[in-house]
Amino acid sequence: MDKRFTEIVQLIRLSRSNAIRAVNAELISLYWNIGEHISNKLENAEWGDSVVAELALYIQRNEPELKGFSDKNIWRMKQFYETYKDFPKLSPLVREISWTHNMLIFSRCKSEEERAFYLKLVKQENYSKRELDRQISASLFERTMIGSKKLPVALRETNQELTKTFKDSYVFEFLNLPEPHGETDLQRGLIKQMKSFILNLVKIFYS
Numbered sequence: 001m002d003k004r005f006t007e008i009v010q011l012i013r014l015s016r017s018n019a020i021r022a023v024n025a026e027l028i029s030l031y032w033n034i035g036e037h038i039s040n041k042l043e044n045a046e047w048g049d050s051v052v053a054e055l056a057l058y059i060q061r062n063e064p065e066l067k068g069f070s071d072k073n074i075w076r077m078k079q080f081y082e083t084y085k086d087f088p089k090l091s092p093l094v095r096e097i098s099w100t101h102n103m104l105i106f107s108r109c110k111s112e113e114e115r116a117f118y119l120k121l122v123k124q125e126n127y128s129k130r131e132l133d134r135q136i137s138a139s140l141f142e143r144t145m146i147g148s149k150k151l152p153v154a155l156r157e158t159n160q161e162l163t164k165t166f167k168d169s170y171v172f173e174f175l176n177l178p179e180p181h182g183e184t185d186l187q188r189g190l191i192k193q194m195k196s197f198i199l200n201l202v203k204i205f206y207s
Helices: 003-043 050-062 071-084 099-108 112-125 129-137 140-147 169-175 183-206
Strands: none
Touching (some): 003 071, 003 099, 050 071, 099 112, 099 129, 112 129, 129 140
8 A cells, every 4th residue: 555645544444434333323322212212102001012013014115215124123122222221321332333233232141241241342342243142152251250351352453444343234224225335325325314214213203
């Protein structure tokens, strides 16, 4: 690489990484808010269980460009919210990792301590979904607690492509990007699709 342009390339990478992190945080916040809304409706007996399937069908029929809102995934949003609603210290952490990683953690971990352990570990180590699944299956949390071991040291290079780390399928479904997609598509998706997406969902829930 031409050393004259290294700084510019680093600026581009940093900006791209920040953009994708922002999209991921917005997506997690959206799923949290949907989960909270549904949880409250069910708890107050304003909705029955069948409404979730009706909601998924409504979105599919009326907003077909909105992906990732099957009834199964909407129930996961409710579970996600109910898992963390009473643990405010963990709430900021869930917004720093992808939805795929979050689903693995809140569906498989049994305690606040275990969830906090893997939330921090994913952020620190940039674990892939496969690696996180492997560590949970290998009972890393239990072994670390028993052995009083320190968390593994991050071995990945700082100049690693962060886009790959945050390239979660839910993020790109959220942006409704074409396949294949490039930097221009990502920027347009950030500006256009995220705005219309949120406005559409607000209309659905409060109409």
